[in-house]
Amino acid sequence: MTEPQHSEPQHSEAEHPEPERPAVQWPDAANPTGDPLVDRALSPLDDVAELPVPDHVDLYAGIHDGLLEALDAEPGLPAVSKSTPSDPRPEGDS
Numbered sequence: 271m272t273e274p275q276h277s278e279p280q281h282s283e284a285e286h287p288e289p290e291r292p293a294v295q296w297p298d299a300a301n302p303t304g305d306p307l308v309d310r311a312l313s314p315l316d317d318v319a320e321l322p323v324p325d326h327v328d329l330y331a332g333i334h335d336g337l338l339e340a341l342d343a344e345p346g347l348p349a350v351s352k353s354t355p356s357d358p359r360p361e362g363d364s
Contacts, residue, residue: 299315308340311337
């Protein structure tokens with residue numbers, strides 16, 4: 271006597287379609303703040319919609335660093351980029 275074969279029911283894609291993902295709604299471009307250093311730091315946000323998601327981390331890190339530089343800048347003086355070592359002290363020394 272042969273035992274009946276049990277198999278998983280076959281489901282077609284039409285029966286269980288993958289749900290559609292909602293479209294991402296990006297905010298409009300930011301209004302200028304009136305501070306050129308802050309505006310320059312925020313300008314990469316204009317490109318975030320075109321970047322692959324894994325690249326967003328680097329973009330936001332760059333924006334963060336640019337905003338810190340803007341906060342550290344003396345009002346009325348030209349900004350000095352922290353990316354060029356002007357202070358020979360290692361980071362963390364006060």
